[in-house]
Amino acid sequence: MRETPLSNCERQFLLKAIEEKKRLDGRQTYDYRNIKITFGTDYGCCVVDVGKTRVLAQVSCELVAPKDNRPTEGIMFINLELSPMASPAFESGRQSELHVTLNRLLERCLRNSKCLDTESLCVVSGEKVWKIRIDVHVLNHDGNIMDAASIAAITALCHFRRPDVGIQGEEVTIYTPEERDLIPLSIYHMPVSVSFSFFQQGTFLLVDPCEREERVMDGLLVIAMNKHREICSIQSSGGIMLLKEQVLRCNKIASVKVCEITELINKALENDRKVKKEGGKFGFAESMAKERITALKSEIAPVEMIDIEEKAEDIICRTGAPCDTVPSPVVRAPGTGQVGEGLQNAWGLDEVEEEEEEEDDIEQGGPEKQPESETITSKKGDVVVISDSEEEEVVILHQGVEVKDFREEMSSGQKQATSASKKKKKKRKLAH
Amino acid sequence: MPWKNAHVFSPSTFYVDRVCYTKILPQETPGNCIMRGIVTTLDMFECFKDKVGEVLLPGDVFSFELVPLDNKADKVICGPGLRRNGDEVLVCKSGILRHKPPNLYWIDSIQKRYVPAKGESVIGIVTVKSGDVFKVDVGGSEQASLSYLAFEGATKRNRPNVQVGDLVYAQFTIANKDMEPELVCIDSCGRANGMGVFGADGLLFKVSLGLVRRLLAPQSDIVKDLEKTFPFEMVVGMNGRVWVRARTAQQTLIVANLLESCENMTTQQRQALFRRVADRVT
Numbered sequence: 001m002r003e004t005p006l007s008n009c010e011r012q013f014l015l016k017a018i019e020e021k022k023r024l025d026g027r028q029t030y031d032y033r034n035i036k037i038t039f040g041t042d043y044g045c046c047v048v049d050v051g052k053t054r055v056l057a058q059v060s061c062e063l064v065a066p067k068d069n070r071p072t073e074g075i076m077f078i079n080l081e082l083s084p085m086a087s088p089a090f091e092s093g094r095q096s097e098l099h100v101t102l103n104r105l106l107e108r109c110l111r112n113s114k115c116l117d118t119e120s121l122c123v124v125s126g127e128k129v130w131k132i133r134i135d136v137h138v139l140n141h142d143g144n145i146m147d148a149a150s151i152a153a154i155t156a157l158c159h160f161r162r163p164d165v166g167i168q169g170e171e172v173t174i175y176t177p178e179e180r181d182l183i184p185l186s187i188y189h190m191p192v193s194v195s196f197s198f199f200q201q202g203t204f205l206l207v208d209p210c211e212r213e214e215r216v217m218d219g220l221l222v223i224a225m226n227k228h229r230e231i232c233s234i235q236s237s238g239g240i241m242l243l244k245e246q247v248l249r250c251n252k253i254a255s256v257k258v259c260e261i262t263e264l265i266n267k268a269l270e271n272d273r274k275v276k277k278e279g280g281k282f283g284f285a286e287s288m289a290k291e292r293i294t295a296l297k298s299e300i301a302p303v304e305m306i307d308i309e310e311k312a313e314d315i316i317c318r319t320g321a322p323c324d325t326v327p328s329p330v331v332r333a334p335g336t337g338q339v340g341e342g343l344q345n346a347w348g349l350d351e352v353e354e355e356e357e358e359e360d361d362i363e364q365g366g367p368e369k370q371p372e373s374e375t376i377t378s379k380k381g382d383v384v385v386i387s388d389s390e391e392e393e394v395v396i397l398h399q400g401v402e403v404k405d406f407r408e409e410m411s412s413g414q415k416q417a418t419s420a421s422k423k424k425k426k427k428r429k430l431a432h
Numbered sequence: 433m434p435w436k437n438a439h440v441f442s443p444s445t446f447y448v449d450r451v452c453y454t455k456i457l458p459q460e461t462p463g464n465c466i467m468r469g470i471v472t473t474l475d476m477f478e479c480f481k482d483k484v485g486e487v488l489l490p491g492d493v494f495s496f497e498l499v500p501l502d503n504k505a506d507k508v509i510c511g512p513g514l515r516r517n518g519d520e521v522l523v524c525k526s527g528i529l530r531h532k533p534p535n536l537y538w539i540d541s542i543q544k545r546y547v548p549a550k551g552e553s554v555i556g557i558v559t560v561k562s563g564d565v566f567k568v569d570v571g572g573s574e575q576a577s578l579s580y581l582a583f584e585g586a587t588k589r590n591r592p593n594v595q596v597g598d599l600v601y602a603q604f605t606i607a608n609k610d611m612e613p614e615l616v617c618i619d620s621c622g623r624a625n626g627m628g629v630f631g632a633d634g635l636l637f638k639v640s641l642g643l644v645r646r647l648l649a650p651q652s653d654i655v656k657d658l659e660k661t662f663p664f665e666m667v668v669g670m671n672g673r674v675w676v677r678a679r680t681a682q683q684t685l686i687v688a689n690l691l692e693s694c695e696n697m698t699t700q701q702r703q704a705l706f707r708r709v710a711d712r713v714t
Contacts, residue, residue: 002569004571007557007597009632009635009636012633017685022681
């Protein structure tokens with residue numbers, strides 16, 4: 001699926017609007033779109049919405065052997081996925097340029113800034129360390145994936161709790177959440193990236209570009225920073241020449257934005273913690289607006305039940321002589337049972353029967369009521385067959401007493417089963 | 433018949449594939465033949481009428497039994513979202529069941545993906561100029577082709593001036609699911625009739641197909657309300673693309689944002705919003 005091309009009129013209009021300091025969604029040049037952070041029921045799972053851009057981050061951990069050159073440090077692994085769900089232009093299974101760029105940027109923003117205390121993830125030096133894996137999935141693309149992904153990743157890291165471990169000699173045991181409380185990761189600082197897009201060779205600057213603005217921009221500057229105004233990474237792409245003053249100004253704007261976003265993240269985390277503690281409702285499902293959908297409800301179908309028992313009894317009476325030799329069910333080991341051991345598969349036989357019945361119907365041809373009722377009774381016969389095969393299963397499992405009635409139908413071996421069913425078939429034909 | 437809820441369904445139903453009316457003949461299956469003789473009392477219209485205005489989901493089934501067709505009034509016309517499968521009608525889109533007297537039924541769904549249909553007018557973006565055809569993106573699964581001779585007054589010598597990235601308002605002449613769709617910018621008399629290249633400036637944006645249908649409906653109340661704010665030009669394509677142009681970029685943006693926000697608003701909310709905007713602009 002190819003990307004929708006950008007028409008000339010859109011391009012012209014966007015550039016003209018930007019010159020007039022107008023943006024498509026009515027924002028000012030330095031405004032972010034609405035940022036919304038929601039947490040899942042699990043620890044380390046969050047969804048971040050920046051306008052219509054939507055990103056999901058999930059953190060997971062496992063015990064692995066450390067890298068040879070750093071035996072006492074845990075491992076942090078970051079993976080960003082662009083699925084076709086986000087935009088039809090993204091193809092699955094192929095690494096696009098955007099994909100590589102975003103992965104690299106996110107890695108630099110989080111790993112190279114050393115925001116996570118990797119030394120605290122060491123369990124046994126040189127042998128076992130925690131590997132923290134951050135999976136970021138882009139669910140919808142409306143521009144500025146990088147900022148949304150960085151917010152989601154750091155929020156998920158802060159939200160994550162890993163299980164506790166105990167070391168006794170050589171043995172490492174992982175405690176379940178019931179045994180010991182989960183432990184949060186130790187995070188030094190929270191890097192958040194802020195994107196600036198430049199138009200008309202750097203004359204105009206916009207914060208948080210949306211998808212269409214990204215398409216007409218000349219250059220992009222991404223600054224990752226924490227709230228202490230420490231720059232974690234900075235990257236300029238698009239090949240435009242920026243002046244020193246411009247970069248410094250972006251730096252200033254970024255510091256303000258990062259402070260706001262960090263505050264928002266902290267507030268969201270605090271909120272989630274409080275709700276979890278109070279035992280209130282949390283998770284994605286709870287944070288969505290509920291709307292009732294009424295689907296096609298089916299009315300209760302009238303079913304005639306008057307002389308069912310009589311009919312059923314009648315059929316049971318007719319279904320043939322009980323065979324006296326009842327083999328004792330095989331129990332190989334205590335607590336095990338076998339289902340349908342040594343019996344012939346009755347399903348195929350049933351089908352054959354049904355086909356014959358259908359043929360009968362067609363031969364009779366007439367749509368009058370008589371044949372209808374005939375088929376119904378024969379269907380009932382089918383039901384009985386199925387149920388007694390079930391009973392056989394039950395007998396073997398329970399060696400029970402309550403199924404005496406049907407024990408007589410249980411046959412000792414394959415041959416008997418087939419002969420019995422043949423008998424039944426004959427009888428039913430007679431009934432026809 | 434003690435076992436089933438009996439409904440009647442005439443074996444011959446008309447199918448409407450949006451604009452073009454195609455008739456699908458009933459299949460003579462053995463099941464059909466047997467069902468013919470059954471005399472039934474309930475009417476199939478009842479079954480539909482119960483659900484008009486309700487939300488239906490894909491997989492919902494209307495089941496009836498077939499009776500021989502004796503008068504034409506019993507025919508039911510199934511529009512988009514309803515599909516016949518033997519002696520039952522399946523719902524294949526989620527949305528609200530709508531009814532137009534006497535017996536036209538369809539599902540009103542809010543969909544975003546456009547599927548080309550013959551006779552519909554759409555806004556396309558020219559992506560490739562190759563030889564004697566243009567390739568046009570209409571938002572469907574495949575690009576449509578547009579011959580350079582399919583413009584008003586175009587001849588082999590006199591080619592229309594179309595650039596890559598231009599907007600065209602055109603109509604489908606071929607729209608098959610197995611073939612490349614084909615567009616034309618002339619009507620059957622060879623007149624442009626409003627079609628052709630447009631949009632020197634102004635803004636193009638996408639809305640859902642449901643909103644487009646509401647905008648294009650005759651006496652659309654959204655358009656009527658919007659007209660009261662300020663003058664502007666608008667082109668609406670059935671493929672969900674809308675192009676607007678007002679006097680200034682500011683006003684164009686206002687119109688675009690108003691239309692986008694119409695998607696899920698009640699009439700009162702919309703009118704209140706439009707009034708507020710009109711007061712502020714003037």
